[in-house]
Amino acid sequence: MGTNNRGGLLRKPNETMRLIITTVFGVVFGFLIGFSFPSSSLTKFNFPTGLLSSVDLSFIEDKDSGIATQALLNHAWTTRNMNKSRSMQNHNSTKIYIPTNPRGAETLPPGIIASESDYYLRRLWGKPSEDLTVKQKYLVTFTVGYDQKSNIEAAVKKFSENFTILLFHYDGRTSEWDEFEWSRRAIHVSARRQTKWWYAKRFLHPDIVAPYDYIFIWDEDLGVEHFNAEKYIELIRKHGLEISQPGLDPNRGLTWQMTKRRGNSEVHTETEERPGWCSDPHLPPCAAFVEIMAPVFSRDAWRCVWHMIQNDLVHGWGLDFALRKCVEPAHEKIGVVDSQWIVHQVVPSLGNQGQSDNGKAPWEGVRERCRKEWAIFQGRMENAEKAYFAEMGLPQPNISKAH
Numbered sequence: 001m002g003t004n005n006r007g008g009l010l011r012k013p014n015e016t017m018r019l020i021i022t023t024v025f026g027v028v029f030g031f032l033i034g035f036s037f038p039s040s041s042l043t044k045f046n047f048p049t050g051l052l053s054s055v056d057l058s059f060i061e062d063k064d065s066g067i068a069t070q071a072l073l074n075h076a077w078t079t080r081n082m083n084k085s086r087s088m089q090n091h092n093s094t095k096i097y098i099p100t101n102p103r104g105a106e107t108l109p110p111g112i113i114a115s116e117s118d119y120y121l122r123r124l125w126g127k128p129s130e131d132l133t134v135k136q137k138y139l140v141t142f143t144v145g146y147d148q149k150s151n152i153e154a155a156v157k158k159f160s161e162n163f164t165i166l167l168f169h170y171d172g173r174t175s176e177w178d179e180f181e182w183s184r185r186a187i188h189v190s191a192r193r194q195t196k197w198w199y200a201k202r203f204l205h206p207d208i209v210a211p212y213d214y215i216f217i218w219d220e221d222l223g224v225e226h227f228n229a230e231k232y233i234e235l236i237r238k239h240g241l242e243i244s245q246p247g248l249d250p251n252r253g254l255t256w257q258m259t260k261r262r263g264n265s266e267v268h269t270e271t272e273e274r275p276g277w278c279s280d281p282h283l284p285p286c287a288a289f290v291e292i293m294a295p296v297f298s299r300d301a302w303r304c305v306w307h308m309i310q311n312d313l314v315h316g317w318g319l320d321f322a323l324r325k326c327v328e329p330a331h332e333k334i335g336v337v338d339s340q341w342i343v344h345q346v347v348p349s350l351g352n353q354g355q356s357d358n359g360k361a362p363w364e365g366v367r368e369r370c371r372k373e374w375a376i377f378q379g380r381m382e383n384a385e386k387a388y389f390a391e392m393g394l395p396q397p398n399i400s401k402a403h
């Protein structure tokens, strides 16, 4: 357009006058628009925008005015933005399409997208920005039946106000818990006769639990007398454990060597099992391994583990041996905390919510399904890995099966 860019500051007096006049004109003009369409609703508002761009053009034609420079800059800015969005979309310039948005939300301007959520409770009144007095950094979930209330009451007390408490109720009883003060600030999810991993898959999507540094996904039958959650977190941070559990009292119940509590250390990441159990000292059950009764995941580890949980395999058997696929190096970042430890009380609570079948006790049917699921899960994992290496044209690695 042949206009030299000129500094808008040094203007001849008559240009200044012109600036004032134009400004006055702009204000009056804007007023008139508002005045002429006093009832125009928000939805009709693209009409004035059209008018304004023709006003821009008329200013550009006035080559000597300082306004023209300004208008040109404005125009260039708009054009550049249009070029930018055009190159991003290959699409209609009046429509938004951002392929890098979350799937399904491509037509939204990125600034409005809230792709993550949380379990923070809010008020119905006041300013949203003042709703939260504490933004909890940790999440603890228990899968509970009301019969275990005293155990859960004891456990919850070990978690400070820095924890969001989320209870999954498998027996349909939720309001009874309100006898406990903390129950009113807890989140309650009720679905009858479902397992911990069923709830975890449905209600702990990584994008929902994104604000939490650590996520505890615990059973209801854990004795927590020797456990403090804040101290536990201090230790897993210090030792860089992405997946962990508190050590188990070695005198109670059958358990793996790996998850037995040691009296003389803060944490441990490997152990020796019975001869022949570990083909590789860095692999489960000698390392890279915790059980599924009381796991604690970092945000990143959980994002991976969540994807590995199968919707139909509700008992989670076999998951413990596969956790190592989610962290690297697994034999360093998966471990057991010895100095904050728990007692596994082995109350077969949810197990008893099975169904009698052919004269077998309810828990027998549940146990049988657990074993079947373990085999199915292992099979799926092996096939998926084989398929991947085949598709990539890579040699199949020796799959080191942990029995």
Ligand SMILES: *[C@@H]1O[C@H](CO)[C@@H](O)[C@H](O)[C@H]1NC(C)=O
Binding pocket: 076, 079, 080, 083
């Ligand atoms: C916009 O793109 C056109 C051609 O695609 C180019 O000539 C013009 O210089 C671009 N404008 C800006 C401001 O980048």
Ligand SMILES: *[C@@H]1O[C@H](CO)[C@@H](O)[C@H](O)[C@H]1NC(C)=O
Binding pocket: 091, 092
């Ligand atoms: C732009 O949008 C209009 C109206 O929605 C449509 O008719 C036209 O085909 C679109 N053009 C392109 C290139 O998508």
Ligand SMILES: *[C@@H]1O[C@H](CO)[C@@H](O)[C@H](O)[C@H]1NC(C)=O
Binding pocket: 160, 161, 162, 230
């Ligand atoms: C909660 O977290 C804050 C910030 O990390 C910490 O200062 C405070 O001591 C924690 N509360 C308890 C009870 O540990």
Ligand SMILES: *[C@@H]1O[C@H](CO)[C@@H](O)[C@H](O)[C@H]1NC(C)=O
Binding pocket: 398
């Ligand atoms: C795979 O197993 C074969 C035989 O069992 C062995 O010779 C080879 O070294 C193994 N390869 C790797 C990468 O471990």
